[in-house]
Amino acid sequence: MRKPIIAGNWKMHKTLGEAEQFYADVQGEIPDPAKVETVICAPYPFLYRLAGLSEGKAPSVGAQNMHWEDAGAFTGEVSPVQLKDLGVNYAIIGHSERREYSNETDETVNLKLKAALGHGIIPIVCVGETLEEREEGRTEAKVSGQVKAAFVEVSRGEAEQTVIAYEPIWAIGTGKTATSEEAGAVCRTIRNTLGELYGGETAAKIRIQYGGSVKPDNIGELLAQPDIDGALVGGASLDPESFLRLAEVAADE
Numbered sequence: 001m002r003k004p005i006i007a008g009n010w011k012m013h014k015t016l017g018e019a020e021q022f023y024a025d026v027q028g029e030i031p032d033p034a035k036v037e038t039v040i041c042a043p044y045p046f047l048y049r050l051a052g053l054s055e056g057k058a059p060s061v062g063a064q065n066m067h068w069e070d071a072g073a074f075t076g077e078v079s080p081v082q083l084k085d086l087g088v089n090y091a092i093i094g095h096s097e098r099r100e101y102s103n104e105t106d107e108t109v110n111l112k113l114k115a116a117l118g119h120g121i122i123p124i125v126c127v128g129e130t131l132e133e134r135e136e137g138r139t140e141a142k143v144s145g146q147v148k149a150a151f152v153e154v155s156r157g158e159a160e161q162t163v164i165a166y167e168p169i170w171a172i173g174t175g176k177t178a179t180s181e182e183a184g185a186v187c188r189t190i191r192n193t194l195g196e197l198y199g200g201e202t203a204a205k206i207r208i209q210y211g212g213s214v215k216p217d218n219i220g221e222l223l224a225q226p227d228i229d230g231a232l233v234g235g236a237s238l239d240p241e242s243f244l245r246l247a248e249v250a251a252d253e
């Protein structure tokens with residue numbers, strides 16, 4: 001049984017005061033952590049404060065990116081050692097916005113995935129196709145290729161710790177959601193790819209999220225798909241009530 005995981009990706013939104021207010025609003029209201037894992041992936045400057053507010057209680061705190069080196073001359077970057085030191089236990093890796101705007105490649109995603117696992121940070125690895133790739137019938141090849149590239153030199157035991165987020169790029173922030181059947185089919189492809197890499201038993205343990213215009217009113221049908229185990233949520237994670245509602249629906253699945 002895979003525990004659902006709802007992760008908010010705040011992207012470049014909120015001030016510190018707004019982030020603190022969000023935590024004040026949701027803490028104590030989050031459903032039983034035994035039923036749903038919740039994470040807020042906040043901008044770097046808020047992580048120390050939010051990890052202090054969280055103190056191990058839900059929602060956990062995650063980063064939206066990280067470097068793969070422990071330390072060094074990498075101006076503007078943040079290392080897994082630094083994240084872990086702050087009490088940050090999750091990191092989004094390879095979000096399509098970073099692949100598009102910040103030179104993230106399959107190779108850097110692989111390096112970051114290995115570094116996160118090496119430091120006990122749960123990586124949320126993002127994969128997904130563009131509209132053009134979908135229209136040309138290349139969705140499965142694209143997503144499967146991204147998964148294979150991300151997991152090069154990752155052991156079976158490490159793979160079990162990861163979370164994969166399937167995010168069709170055309171559905172991010174557009175209000176267009178893949179139908180639950182479309183999303184479920186690609187998540188099944190991802191699980192089959194993991195099965196090719198690690199065998200069915202390991203593939204069955206890895207959690208796969210869907211992301212792209214997820215809202216309280218569509219998360220139920222997405223989670224009803226057998227291979228969808230949670231959501232990576234942008235816009236709808238910014239509002240405390242909406243985030244709580246997403247977590248409640250997931251906890252009831």
Ligand SMILES: O=C[C@H](O)COP(=O)(O)O
Pocket residue numbers: 009095167171172173174175211212213214232233234235236
């Ligand atoms: O990481 C989150 C995704 O990019 C989805 O964003 P969205 O829920 O605003 O479409």
